[in-house]
Amino acid sequence: MARIYYDADADLSRLHGKRIAILGYGSQGHAHAQNLRDSGCDVCVGLYRGSKSWEKAQADGFPVYEVPEAVRRSDVIMMLVPDPAQPALYREAVAPHLSPGKTLMFAHGFNIRFGQIIPPPDIDVSMVAPKAPGHRMREVFREGGGVPALVAVHQDATGQALANALAYAKGLGCTRAGVIETTFTEETETDLFGEQVVLCGGVSHLIKAAFETLIEAGYQPEIAYFECLHELKLIVDLMYQGGLSYMRYSVSDTAEYGDYRSGPRVIDDHVRATMKQILEEIRSGAFAEEWIEENAKGRPWFNAKRAEERKHPIEEVGRQLRAMMPWLNPKEVPAG
Ligand SMILES: NC(=O)C1=CN([C@@H]2O[C@H](COP(=O)(O)OP(=O)(O)OC[C@H]3O[C@@H](n4cnc5c(N)ncnc54)[C@H](OP(=O)(O)O)[C@@H]3O)[C@@H](O)[C@H]2O)C=CC1
Numbered sequence: 559m560a561r562i563y564y565d566a567d568a569d570l571s572r573l574h575g576k577r578i579a580i581l582g583y584g585s586q587g588h589a590h591a592q593n594l595r596d597s598g599c600d601v602c603v604g605l606y607r608g609s610k611s612w613e614k615a616q617a618d619g620f621p622v623y624e625v626p627e628a629v630r631r632s633d634v635i636m637m638l639v640p641d642p643a644q645p646a647l648y649r650e651a652v653a654p655h656l657s658p659g660k661t662l663m664f665a666h667g668f669n670i671r672f673g674q675i676i677p678p679p680d681i682d683v684s685m686v687a688p689k690a691p692g693h694r695m696r697e698v699f700r701e702g703g704g705v706p707a708l709v710a711v712h713q714d715a716t717g718q719a720l721a722n723a724l725a726y727a728k729g730l731g732c733t734r735a736g737v738i739e740t741t742f743t744e745e746t747e748t749d750l751f752g753e754q755v756v757l758c759g760g761v762s763h764l765i766k767a768a769f770e771t772l773i774e775a776g777y778q779p780e781i782a783y784f785e786c787l788h789e790l791k792l793i794v795d796l797m798y799q800g801g802l803s804y805m806r807y808s809v810s811d812t813a814e815y816g817d818y819r820s821g822p823r824v825i826d827d828h829v830r831a832t833m834k835q836i837l838e839e840i841r842s843g844a845f846a847e848e849w850i851e852e853n854a855k856g857r858p859w860f861n862a863k864r865a866e867e868r869k870h871p872i873e874e875v876g877r878q879l880r881a882m883m884p885w886l887n888p889k890e891v892p893a894g
Pocket residue numbers: 581582583584585586587604605606608609610611612625637638639640641643647665666687688689690691692693
């Protein structure tokens with residue numbers, strides 16, 4: 559049985575009198591900093607000079623320092639820069655300023671699991687990994703809710719690492735939804751698997767393949783967009799509230815019959831075998847090695863792919879249709 563912690567299991571006052579440094583002010587960074595501050599915590603932000611986030615964090619009311627200064631001033635250091643940037647930042651700007659009793663935290667276990675960061679034994683090392691994109695995590699918190707998270711302890715020098723990590727999770731609002739105890743290994747492997755196979759890779763390529771199939775057959779792109787992308791959110795909302803059964807209760811019996819008949823032909827044995835292969839590449843470290851190497855080369859494949867994907871016809875038609883639905887609060891990817 560999973561061990562799941564809720565609000566009553568966590569004591570926020572453990573963080574009172576401590577300063578928390580949030581390193582990075584991107585998707586997760588801004589949400590951690592703002593949720594923790596709203597929960598009464600003392601938060602500063604650590605960035606590099608010239609960061610495009612520096613002014614934003616300042617405008618949001620946080621003291622901002624270069625990373626070494628933020629680490630020196632703080633008791634709890636949460637590492638929220640991109641995974642591939644963490645090892646060098648840790649070596650150059652974090653490790654020299656850690657001292658016994660400080661806590662180093664992560665929102666994803668990649669660099670600990672794959673041996674890219676090896677902290678000294680006299681500090682606590684823990685993780686609170688929200689199961690949500692940072693921007694949604696902030697919005698849900700402001701609405702009075704919270705997103706689920708995983709908690710793990712890699713090193714417990716003080717004997718307080720779990721209780722302190724749970725206090726941090728409460729500050730984020732995650733104990734409102736449930737915080738599951740795990741290990742860095744389980745979090746890393748399941749997170750990478752989920753984002754590659756379902757949440758990001760699986761869903762986006764399912765959408766594109768269905769969209770392209772309709773376009774190639776001569777249907778209108780606008781209809782293909784509404785059918786394959788826009789309505790997906792409305793269908794997922796039903797699953798989010800009541801599981802697959804509630805979605806199937808709400809759709810027509812014709813749709814439910816088509817679900818049982820055709821779904822397994824799309825997600826067939828070949829797809830399941832590929833999922834197993836991807837999981838194995840994650841567990842063996844092959845994926846991590848490839849991603850580390852791609853970053854060392856300056857991300858040529860990643861950057862080319864990102865540019866190509868942004869030009870896909872579904873993006874253009876989607877932009878035009880969303881512009882007619884201002885209540886969706888349409889977003890653009892910021893330039894740069
Ligand atoms: N995105 C998400 O929702 C989730 C992410 N995570 C994990 O959270 C961590 C952070 O990811 P994410 O929020 O996506 O990252 P983002 O790319 O959104 O943000 C990274 C931030 O770090 C800053 N930064 C980059 N390099 C440095 C550096 N060398 N020194 C100081 N600051 C730096 C960036 O500055 P600038 O703005 O100038 O580029 C930016 O503010 C990762 O471990 C990730 O796996 C976990 C759960 C969900």
